Amino acid sequence: MKARMRHERMFQMLCALSTVVGIIFLFVLLYHIFQAGWNFLNLNFFTNFQSRFPIKSGMKAGIYGSLWMISITAVVAIPLGIASAIFLEEYARKNAFWRLVELNISNLAGVPSIVYGLLGLSLFVRTFGFGQSVLSGALTMALLVLPVVIVSSRESLRAVPLNLREAAFALGAAKYQVIFGQILPVALPGILTGIILSIGRAFGEAAPLIIVGALSYVSFVPENLKSEFTVMPIQIYNWAGRPQEEFHQLAATGIIVLLLILLSLNFVAIMIRDHYQKRFRL
Amino acid sequence: MILLAQDFKFASNTKTERGVTAGNLSDVYQEIILEAKDVGAFYGKKEAIKNVSMEILKNKATAIIGPSGCGKSTLLRCFNRMNDFVPHFQLTGALNYRGRNIMKSDAMFIRSQIGMVFQRPNPFPKSIYENIVWGPKIHGRKNNLDELVEDVLRKAALWDEVKDRLGELGTNLSGGQQQRLCLARTLAMGPNVILMDEPCSALDPKSTAHIEDLINVLKDEYTIIIVTHNMHQAARVSDHTAFFYEGELVEFDATENIFTRPKHKKTEDYITGRFG
Numbered sequence: 001m002k003a004r005m006r007h008e009r010m011f012q013m014l015c016a017l018s019t020v021v022g023i024i025f026l027f028v029l030l031y032h033i034f035q036a037g038w039n040f041l042n043l044n045f046f047t048n049f050q051s052r053f054p055i056k057s058g059m060k061a062g063i064y065g066s067l068w069m070i071s072i073t074a075v076v077a078i079p080l081g082i083a084s085a086i087f088l089e090e091y092a093r094k095n096a097f098w099r100l101v102e103l104n105i106s107n108l109a110g111v112p113s114i115v116y117g118l119l120g121l122s123l124f125v126r127t128f129g130f131g132q133s134v135l136s137g138a139l140t141m142a143l144l145v146l147p148v149v150i151v152s153s154r155e156s157l158r159a160v161p162l163n164l165r166e167a168a169f170a171l172g173a174a175k176y177q178v179i180f181g182q183i184l185p186v187a188l189p190g191i192l193t194g195i196i197l198s199i200g201r202a203f204g205e206a207a208p209l210i211i212v213g214a215l216s217y218v219s220f221v222p223e224n225l226k227s228e229f230t231v232m233p234i235q236i237y238n239w240a241g242r243p244q245e246e247f248h249q250l251a252a253t254g255i256i257v258l259l260l261i262l263l264s265l266n267f268v269a270i271m272i273r274d275h276y277q278k279r280f281r282l
Numbered sequence: 283m284i285l286l287a288q289d290f291k292f293a294s295n296t297k298t299e300r301g302v303t304a305g306n307l308s309d310v311y312q313e314i315i316l317e318a319k320d321v322g323a324f325y326g327k328k329e330a331i332k333n334v335s336m337e338i339l340k341n342k343a344t345a346i347i348g349p350s351g352c353g354k355s356t357l358l359r360c361f362n363r364m365n366d367f368v369p370h371f372q373l374t375g376a377l378n379y380r381g382r383n384i385m386k387s388d389a390m391f392i393r394s395q396i397g398m399v400f401q402r403p404n405p406f407p408k409s410i411y412e413n414i415v416w417g418p419k420i421h422g423r424k425n426n427l428d429e430l431v432e433d434v435l436r437k438a439a440l441w442d443e444v445k446d447r448l449g450e451l452g453t454n455l456s457g458g459q460q461q462r463l464c465l466a467r468t469l470a471m472g473p474n475v476i477l478m479d480e481p482c483s484a485l486d487p488k489s490t491a492h493i494e495d496l497i498n499v500l501k502d503e504y505t506i507i508i509v510t511h512n513m514h515q516a517a518r519v520s521d522h523t524a525f526f527y528e529g530e531l532v533e534f535d536a537t538e539n540i541f542t543r544p545k546h547k548k549t550e551d552y553i554t555g556r557f558g
Contacts, residue, residue, distance in 0.1 A: 094369065163404040167464070170362060171417035171471055172394030181416060182406055 037252030054246035072138030081149030117208030132213025152194025403460035458489025
C-alpha cells in the first residue's frame with residue numbers, strides 16, 4: 001500500500017513537472033518578445049509601410065496582405081473542405097477506392113508546406129498564369145489547409161450520434177435534409193474549430209508563399225486578386241535577418257501582432273464552440 | 283404448468299376477441315395494414331430472421347416479445363426501412379404496407395406513414411416546438427404549425443407540462459418527457475402506424491406507466507407495434523402478441539391466449555420466466 005502511494009505521488013509529480021516545463025518556456029518566450037517589441041508597438045506600426053529607418057517602419061503591407069490572403073483562402077477552402085467531408089463521410093461508399101482516397105487526404109495533412117509552395121508555383125503561378133499574385137498565394141494556402149479542414153470536418157460529422165440521424169430519417173427526411181437540418185448544426189462547432197485552427201496555421205506560414213513569390217519589400221497594399229503582396233511572417237523573417245538591432249525589435253513587434261491575431265482567432269473558435277455545445281447535451 | 287389469467291393484466295378490449303392462429307390474423311371485418319411474407323433478414327452471413335410471415339391488423343396494438351437477439355427489433359426496423367442504413371443487410375421475402383411492397387416503395391413515403399419511437403429518447407437538440415414541426419416542414423407543410431404542435435403535444439400528454447416553454451431545448455426535458463416529445467414528433471407526421479422499439483427500457487416506472495397509458499389511448503387511432511422485453515408490458519398494452527425465438531416466429535396470437543394458453547412449449551417457458 002505504501003509503495004503504491006509513493007508511486008502515485010511520483011507519477012503525479014512527473015506529470016506536473018512536464019506541464020511546468022512547457023509553461024516556463026512559453027513565458028520566457030513571451031517575455032523576450034514583449035520586452036524587445038514593446039517599443040515599436042504603436043499606431044505607426046499599423047499604418048506605415050516598410051522603411052530603411054526602423055522608427056518609420058510599419059507592417060501595413062504585411063497585415064493587409066495577410067488579411068487579403070486569408071480571406072481568399074477561407075472563401076476557397078471552407079466550402080470545398082466541408083463539401084468534401086460531407087461527401088466522404090455521408091455519401092461515398094465505404095469501398096477500397098474511397099478508403100484509399102481518405103488515407104491520402106490524411107497523409108496530405110502531413111506534407112511539408114514547402115512542397116505545397118512548389119505545387120502552387122508550377123500550377124497557379126505558371127500553368128494558370130496567375131503570376132506572383134495574392135490569388136496564387138491564397139490558392140496555394142487553400143490547398144495547404146484543405147486536408148486539415150476535410151479531416152477535422154469529417155471527424156465532427158462522424159461524432160454526430162447515430163440515434164439523431166435515425167430520428168431524422170424515421171420522419172421520412174431525405175438525406176440532404178438530414179444533413180442540413182440535423183447533422184450540420186450539431187457538427188458545426190467541431191467543424192468551425194477545425195477551420196479556425198487551420199486558418200491560424202495559414203496565417204503563420206511563410207515558406208510556401210516565399211516560393212510562390214510573395215515579395216519581401218512591398219510598399220503598397222493589394223488592390224485586386226492579381227496584386228503582388230507580402231504577408232506578416234515574411235516581413236518578420238525579413239526584419240529578423242537585418243543586422244541592425246532595431247529591426248530585430250521590429251520583428252518582435254510583428255510577432256506580437258501575429259500572436260494577438262492568432263490568439264483572438266482561437267478565442268473566437270472557443271466562443272463559437274461553447275455557444276453551440278451548450279445547445280447539445282447527450 | 284398452469285398459468286392464471288390474473289397473473290397478467292390485459293388491455294381492456296382483448297377479452298372478447300376470438301383466438302387467432304399463428305401467421306393468420308386476418309378477420310373478415312378488419313383491414314390488414316402490414317404484412318410480412320416469408321421474410322428473412324441477414325446481417326452479412328448471419329441470419330437474423332427466418333421465414334417470418336405475419337399480418338398486422340389496423341388499429342390494434344401488436345407486441346413483439348422474445349429474448350435478446352431473437353430478431354424482434356430487426357423485424358420492426360424492416361417495416362419502416364430503417365435497416366437500409368445497415369451495411370451488408372439483406373432482406374428476402376416480401377413486406378407489404380396496405381398491399382404495396384415496402385421495399386419497392388419510396389422509403390421517405392413509407393417512413394412518413396410508418397413512424398418510429400426509439401429505445402432511447404432522441405429528441406433533436408432544438409426547441410420543443412422545432413422538434414415537432416421539423417418533420418412536417420421537410421415534407422412541405424407550412425400552415426397551422428402552432429395548432430399542430432398543440433394538438434400532438436396534447437395527444438402525447440405533454441402539453442400541460444411544456445406549453446409555457448415551447449422555446450426551450452427538447453434535450454433539457456426529463457427522460458420520460460423526452461420520450462413523449464419523440465412520440466409527439468412522430469404523431470406530427472400523421473402516420474398510420476407507429477413502431478416502438480422498447481420505448482420504455484430507458485425510463486423509470488412512472489414514465490413507463492405514462493407511455494403505456496398513451497399506447498392504450500392511441501391504438502384507437504393508430505396501429506401500434508411495440509417491441510418489448512417486459513412481458514407484463516406486452517400483456518398490459520397489446521391486443522396481439524408475437525413471440526420470437528432465434529429469428530423465428532414461434533407463436534402469434536391474441537395476447538390473452540399467449541399468456542394463458544400458449545400452444546408452444548417455448549412460449550410457455552419464456553413467459554413463465556424459465557429463460558430469457
